[in-house]
Amino acid sequence: MQKPTSKTLIRNADLIITMDPDVGEGPLGLIRMADLLLEGDRIGAVGRNLKVHGATVVEASGQIVMPGFVDVHNHLHESLIRGCGTDQDLFGWLEACVLPIAPRLSETDAYVGVRLSALDLISTGVTTVVDWAELNTPKWAIWGNIRALLDSGLRFVFAYTAGAYTDRASEGRDLREVIGDIQYVKQELIDPNPRGSLQIGSHPIISRLEEFIHITALARELGVKLHIHLLENIKERRNQPMEVLKQAGALGPDLLVAHAIHLTDEEIALLAAHEVRIVHNPLSNMRLASGIIRLPELHAAGVKVGLGLDGGANDTSDMFNVMRTAIGLQRVRLLRADTFPSVVEVLRMATRGGAEVLDMEDQIGSLTPGKKADVIILNPADFNFGPCFNGIGQIVFNAQPVNIKWVFVDGQPLKKEGQLMNIPPDLMQKAEEAVGRIKHRLEGYK
Amino acid sequence: MQKPTSKTLIRNADLIITMDPDVGEGPLGLIRMADLLLEGDRIGAVGRNLKVHGATVVEASGQIVMPGFVDVHNHLHESLIRGCGTDQDLFGWLEACVLPIAPRLSETDAYVGVRLSALDLISTGVTTVVDWAELNTPKWAIWGNIRALLDSGLRFVFAYTAGAYTDRASEGRDLREVIGDIQYVKQELIDPNPRGSLQIGSHPIISRLEEFIHITALARELGVKLHIHLLENIKERRNQPMEVLKQAGALGPDLLVAHAIHLTDEEIALLAAHEVRIVHNPLSNMRLASGIIRLPELHAAGVKVGLGLDGGANDTSDMFNVMRTAIGLQRVRLLRADTFPSVVEVLRMATRGGAEVLDMEDQIGSLTPGKKADVIILNPADFNFGPCFNGIGQIVFNAQPVNIKWVFVDGQPLKKEGQLMNIPPDLMQKAEEAVGRIKHRLEGYK
Numbered sequence: 046m047q048k049p050t051s052k053t054l055i056r057n058a059d060l061i062i063t064m065d066p067d068v069g070e071g072p073l074g075l076i077r078m079a080d081l082l083l084e085g086d087r088i089g090a091v092g093r094n095l096k097v098h099g100a101t102v103v104e105a106s107g108q109i110v111m112p113g114f115v116d117v118h119n120h121l122h123e124s125l126i127r128g129c130g131t132d133q134d135l136f137g138w139l140e141a142c143v144l145p146i147a148p149r150l151s152e153t154d155a156y157v158g159v160r161l162s163a164l165d166l167i168s169t170g171v172t173t174v175v176d177w178a179e180l181n182t183p184k185w186a187i188w189g190n191i192r193a194l195l196d197s198g199l200r201f202v203f204a205y206t207a208g209a210y211t212d213r214a215s216e217g218r219d220l221r222e223v224i225g226d227i228q229y230v231k232q233e234l235i236d237p238n239p240r241g242s243l244q245i246g247s248h249p250i251i252s253r254l255e256e257f258i259h260i261t262a263l264a265r266e267l268g269v270k271l272h273i274h275l276l277e278n279i280k281e282r283r284n285q286p287m288e289v290l291k292q293a294g295a296l297g298p299d300l301l302v303a304h305a306i307h308l309t310d311e312e313i314a315l316l317a318a319h320e321v322r323i324v325h326n327p328l329s330n331m332r333l334a335s336g337i338i339r340l341p342e343l344h345a346a347g348v349k350v351g352l353g354l355d356g357g358a359n360d361t362s363d364m365f366n367v368m369r370t371a372i373g374l375q376r377v378r379l380l381r382a383d384t385f386p387s388v389v390e391v392l393r394m395a396t397r398g399g400a401e402v403l404d405m406e407d408q409i410g411s412l413t414p415g416k417k418a419d420v421i422i423l424n425p426a427d428f429n430f431g432p433c434f435n436g437i438g439q440i441v442f443n444a445q446p447v448n449i450k451w452v453f454v455d456g457q458p459l460k461k462e463g464q465l466m467n468i469p470p471d472l473m474q475k476a477e478e479a480v481g482r483i484k485h486r487l488e489g490y491k
Numbered sequence: 492m493q494k495p496t497s498k499t500l501i502r503n504a505d506l507i508i509t510m511d512p513d514v515g516e517g518p519l520g521l522i523r524m525a526d527l528l529l530e531g532d533r534i535g536a537v538g539r540n541l542k543v544h545g546a547t548v549v550e551a552s553g554q555i556v557m558p559g560f561v562d563v564h565n566h567l568h569e570s571l572i573r574g575c576g577t578d579q580d581l582f583g584w585l586e587a588c589v590l591p592i593a594p595r596l597s598e599t600d601a602y603v604g605v606r607l608s609a610l611d612l613i614s615t616g617v618t619t620v621v622d623w624a625e626l627n628t629p630k631w632a633i634w635g636n637i638r639a640l641l642d643s644g645l646r647f648v649f650a651y652t653a654g655a656y657t658d659r660a661s662e663g664r665d666l667r668e669v670i671g672d673i674q675y676v677k678q679e680l681i682d683p684n685p686r687g688s689l690q691i692g693s694h695p696i697i698s699r700l701e702e703f704i705h706i707t708a709l710a711r712e713l714g715v716k717l718h719i720h721l722l723e724n725i726k727e728r729r730n731q732p733m734e735v736l737k738q739a740g741a742l743g744p745d746l747l748v749a750h751a752i753h754l755t756d757e758e759i760a761l762l763a764a765h766e767v768r769i770v771h772n773p774l775s776n777m778r779l780a781s782g783i784i785r786l787p788e789l790h791a792a793g794v795k796v797g798l799g800l801d802g803g804a805n806d807t808s809d810m811f812n813v814m815r816t817a818i819g820l821q822r823v824r825l826l827r828a829d830t831f832p833s834v835v836e837v838l839r840m841a842t843r844g845g846a847e848v849l850d851m852e853d854q855i856g857s858l859t860p861g862k863k864a865d866v867i868i869l870n871p872a873d874f875n876f877g878p879c880f881n882g883i884g885q886i887v888f889n890a891q892p893v894n895i896k897w898v899f900v901d902g903q904p905l906k907k908e909g910q911l912m913n914i915p916p917d918l919m920q921k922a923e924e925a926v927g928r929i930k931h932r933l934e935g936y937k
Contacts, residue, residue: 124878131884134828164874279826331819332888334828360888361875366812373777377820380725382580382780428610428911429807429892431573432922434930438577442778442806446875447893465874476878484880 052100053083053456055110055422060436062111063091064397064411072389073437074411081110083418086239086455091412103451105422109436112412113172113419113452114364115399117324118272118303118353121176122150122158122190124165125479127360134334135278147179149486152189154479155182159193160469161476165362166199166354167459169446172419173399173409175324175353177204177246177272177303184226191234194241198459198467200419202403204272205230206246207263208256220256224263231267240455244272244301249289261293270301270322270403277304277335287312296321301402303353305343306336313339317346322402327370329355337374341385351399352391365444368395372441388441418456423448498546499529499902501556501868506882508557509537510843510857518835519883520857527556529864532685532901537858549897551868555882558858559618559865559898560810561845563770564718564749564799567622568596568604568636570611571925573806580780581724593625595932598635600925601628605639606915607922611808612645612800613905615892618865619845619855621770621799623650623692623718623749630672637680640687644905644913646865648849650718651676652692653709654702666702670709677713686901690718690747695735707739716747716768716849723750723781733758742767747848749799751789752782759785763792768848773816775801783820787831797845798837811890814841818887834887864902869894 061081063074068091070076082089082097090097129142150158159176166174176194178187187205194201207223227245235241245264249257264271273295275286290296296319305316305323316323325338343350352367368391375384386394400410409417423444425431430443452460459466469475507527509520514537516522528535528543536543575588596604605622612620622640624633633651640647653669673691681687691710695703710717719741721732736742742765751762751769762769771784789796798813814837821830832840846856855863869890871877876889898906905912915921 126880127876127878127889128881128883128885131834131881131888132828134822137828161874161878168874328815328819331823332815334822334826336826337823360885361811361891363812363875363891365807366809369774369778370816373774374823376580376780377777377783380780380782382578382583388577426919428607428614428919429809431919432571432607432926433574434572434926435574435577437574439574439806442577443573445807445809445891445893447891473872473874473877480878480880 050085051456052089052097053103053453054095054097054100055081055083055103055105055420058105058110059107060109061091061412062109062392063413064112064393065413068411068413073392081412081420083420083453083456086418088412088414088416088418090414103422107424107426108450109423109425109440111421111423112396112410113421113454114170114395115351115403115410116166116171116174116354116364117301117351117399117402118326118355119162119174119176120179120356121162121174121194122155122179122182122186123356124162125154125158125476125483131332136280138333143179144181146483147182149483150182150186151482152185154482155186155189156193157472157475157479159190160197161472162356162362163193163197163199164465164468167197167452168449168465169362169364170421170449170452171199171362171364172421172452172454173200173202173405175202175204175244175272175403178206182206187226187230188234191230195234195238198454198457200240200409200417200454202242202244203235204244204246207260208247208253220259227263227267242269243267244270246272249273249275249284249286249293249295251285251289254289254292257289257295258293261295264299270299271295272301273303275302275305276307278333279307279336282307287315298322298404304330304335304338306330306338308339313342313346313348317348321348323348323350324353324402325350325371326353326355327374328367331370332360337378340371340375341379344385349398349402350394351402352395363446364395365441365446368392368441388438391441392437418453420453421449422451424450496531497902498535498543499549499899500541500543500546501527501529501549501551501866504551504556505553506555507537507858508555508838509859510558510839511859514857514859519838527858527866529866529899529902532864534858534860534862534864536860549868553870553872554896555869555871555886557867557869558842558856559867559900560616560841561797561849561856562612562617562620562800562810563747563797563845563848564772564801565608565620565622566625566802567608567620567640568601568625568628568632569802570608571600571604571922571929577778582726584779589625590627592929593628595929596628596632597928598631600928601632601635602639603918603921603925605636606643607918608802608808609639609643609645610911610914613643613898613911614895615808615810616867616895616898617645617808617810618867618898618900619646619648619851621648621650621690621718621849624652628652633672633676634680637676641680641684644900644903646686646855646863646900648688648690649681650690650692653706654693654699666705673709688715689713690716692718695719695721695730695732695739695741697731697735700735700738703735704739707741710745716745717741718747719749721748721751722753725753725782728753733761744768744850750776750781750784752776752784754785756788759788759792759794763794767794769794769796770799770848771796771817772799772801773820774813777816778806783824786817786821787825790831795844795848796840797848798841809892810841811887811892814838814887834884837887838883864899866899867895868897870896
């Protein structure tokens with residue numbers, strides 16, 4: 046006998062932002078005073094006065110319902126280095142906090158750090174995250190990392206990172222060994238789970254061109270995206286990354302590029318011509334003194350751009366802050382407000398736009414019936430948010446993570462009435478212990 | 492018989508940031524594993540293992556205790572226009588949302604909007620706020636505004652605004668009438684209350700120089716600061732504000748300047764020479780496309796700068812976000828992380844620095860025994876904040892308002908165990924009604 050499909054009816058919402066212009070009004074597909082039916086792991090129906098029997102009812106009167114956020118670039122174990130190197134730029138922070146710590150992670154450390162970050166992401170309404178493992182994380186830590194993603198309830202893409210960041214011999218594992226691990230992880234851990242998928246991570250560095258060519262080929266062979274960091278800091282020019290991408294034949298819609306701050310007009314045109322995808326991480330770019338992405342220029346060239354939190358370089362997870370900072374950085378750069386992204390555009394970027402960047406728009410990013418039931422409910426009556434003058438503008442400029450009351454992934458609640466679900470016992474205490482172990486192993490820690 | 496002094500003992504805090512190098516270690520005056528005694532409206536004592544009888548005990552084990560934030564520039568009634576004009580620059584937003592709305596405020600509207608903003612400020616740990624009323628707010632609304640400040644429990648400075656922003660006849664009230672009101676408000680509403688003080692607000696505009704000279708004289712006569720907006724948008728050059736300040740003799744330590752973004756080297760030197768005070772509002776400057784203040788240059792010139800939330804132009808009240816944005820904007824402007832302000836410097840700016848800008852450092856800004864008992868307690872074990880790698884860096888880069896568990900002003904709790912106190916009944920519903928009235932009165936509302 047088949048298990049009956051679970052149903053959840055989100056009822057009487059003040060506003061449903063479907064993100065689908067074919068389902069609701071305007072570019073965001075708005076429906077006022079309406080219901081949303083989650084059937085099993087899918088959106089069953091959306092509209093006014095849905096008649097449903099046998100559903101669990103979530104009363105959403107006065108609330109706003111929308112798709113969960115898609116965080117296209119993160120490093121989830123980095124909750125263990127929160128607060129490290131807060132007065133450093135990218136390279137100072139990598140040297141002080143990332144490169145020495147990632148190789149010292151145990152499976153437990155990774156599990157604890159990733160579970161903690163995942164809870165923080167759920168708290169701010171993220172339902173899909175791309176988790177880019179550090180290059181030099183040992184394989185046992187990667188298993189702990191993936192196990193934590195599986196346990197978190199989030200939809201995730203795990204970018205298994207191959208190749209070394211520099212020529213330092215100790216930094217990267219042997220490429221053949223890594224390739225074996227990636228195949229194992231894909232078959233045994235990722236593919237059996239419908240909530241998980243794989244990417245390959247790497248760094249395009251001219252001195253390691255041969256390796257990058259192998260890695261690009263591996264990603265193509267496995268049919269997964271290659272996810273790189275590109276020109277985050279202007280000094281990365283010395284690595285000639287654009288030359289590496291060209292020579293490796295990596296430019297294409299299956300290339301996902303984080304940061305892409307210091308681009309020339311010609312490089313923007315090249316990325317656009319090859320349909321390369323970009324993820325913008327504004328909070329990280331501020332903290333690490335990386336710079337301001339040329340977002341309106343990328344948009345004008347037709348490049349698809351999503352938004353990311355970028356883990357330990359951003360520290361606190363607040364997708365609303367990511368959205369308003371993505372707007373604000375362009376406004377202070379260009380001294381005008383009528384530039385991309387507008388409030389409507391940034392809200393789309395943080396949801397459906399992220400899904401498009403990942404080529405997952407047939408699954409997630411909008412509340413279109415048939416898509417995955419990844420949904421959040423916001424309370425606009427909290428004192429930081431209301432009263433309602435313009436709901437859309439206020440989601441971007443007023444909301445805080447605390448306003449998110451419900452988070453569903455695959456129709457299952459991960460946050461319920463403002464409370465996170467499935468918190469492992471003593472998680473913060475275990476995280477403190479992990480930090481203790483990590484610091485203990487570091488010489489010259491500051 | 493005299494009422495016995497109330498005592499509150501905040502006990503076993505993991506970290507007390509006194510902000511007084513004479514009381515604790517380092518520039519922030521840190522004391523680990525310590526207690527803080529509030530006696531009446533004052534800091535009674537701070538140190539390890541305080542022996543106190545008859546005190547209410549607040550257990551702060553695992554928590555961080557520090558002075559409340561000083562928000563040096565805000566417009567509290569603007570919670571009623573949250574979400575308005577989110578795709579506008581300064582002038583578009585003023586035209587669409589501020590100038591038409593302020594004259595239409597009733598006493599009730601102002602009371603409700605200001606109470607709501609005050610609760611939002613308390614939630615993020617602000618204990619002192621400077622509330623700059625809009626120029627064209629009618630006097631009954633100003634009374635409602637001040638009544639709400641008095642009822643809020645916050646320490647406040649009310650900037651009563653005189654003079655008109657432009658030459659439009661309808662915009663400003665008659666100056667003589669305003670001067671009468673200011674004297675009344677000072678004597679009857681502000682001076683009797685030890686938590687309140689007064690400033691005069693105005694705009695330096697060359698076409699209204701005579702008026703500005705009168706207003707400057709009034710502020711001096713009353714012995715209060717003159718608080719102006721200066722070169723927030725580069726187009727304000729046309730008003731020749733620096734010329735107005737010079738001609739009116741307004742330059743001095745009793746001049747408080749909001750924004751001051753588009754300054755030349757000569758202007759920075761002039762402001763520094765006259766000990767003019769500045770308040771930086773980074774979130775507002777981003778939203779309104781105003782630009783990036785030259786903060787390291789101002790600091791190098793010795794100018795005292797505080798931080799502000801700037802009300803409706805910032806929308807959500809998050810002092811942590813203000814601090815990290817004040818850092819981040821300089822980092823993306825200069826592409827380096829070793830620039831002013833550092834994490835330590837920004838934390839000082841948001842507390843003791845704000846007190847200095849207001850010339851209130853003998854009263855507030857640090858947990859020095861004898862100063863006012865304006866104190867906040869943060870929980871660093873929430874999932875967005877911990878584990879603890881570097882507490883100071885994490886306050887700036889990790890904290891969210893939800894992490895603030897206790898807020899005391901004058902030793903009285905305004906937030907207790909994460910819950911706001913003294914919330915007027917049906918406040919959000921009344922705010923919604925106020926927004927309805929305001930919109931109804933506006934023609935051409937969009």
